[in-house]
Amino acid sequence: QVQLQESGPGLVKPSEPLSLTCAVSGGSVSRGRNYWTWVRQPPGKGLEWIGHITNDGTIRSNSSLQTRVTISVDTSKNLFSLTMTSVTAADTAVYFCARGVESLATVTFYFDLWGQGTRVTVS
């Protein structure tokens, strides 16, 4: 079955860029109508949607982060990536990648598959 696995540095210095990748196994990032998504969770807090990319290159991101976030997909390596610039301590969080899917029944979107998460500390 499809699995997602995040990777990236556990420690990033303030003001430097944060780069994470999500490897997709057991399926293809370029097949189907999926929304390859990043979600984060600061320590002791709730989930925050960061943004997604589809296999046709459509990108949406949280307006609160939009100017600092880039999401891309590499179909040759079957992975997608997140880059966040000008990080501060407030960006310290566990970062999850997830697969978003569209529900035609309710015309909405949800996340049916998640990676295990990778912890990033900005310090």
Place this chain on the structure above:
Amino acid sequence: SYVLTQPPSVSVAPGQTARITCGGNIIGSKGVHWYQQRPGQAPVLVVYDNDDRPSGIPERFSGSNAGNTATLTISRVEAGDEADYYCQVWDSPTDHRVFGGGTKVTVL
């Protein structure tokens, strides 16, 4: 942007029923999805489209949605249900995916 409001915590005795609410403006007009997150683990989808369950999720988990409140109901609560639960919707005007603040379910 659209705001989802959940109670911070719910406590329930084993074998009883837990109800977790998710409030939002006319949320009944939206599709609501629920995730369970055990400590140190990734979220898991437990209910989608208000009241559907993914395969492998026990029938004890059910959902409803009307008016300004969506509800996740866990029947016959077990110790393993102790976790944080998040509701989520799609906010069409902004095309954002929005999560509620989460509810910690404690099994007494």
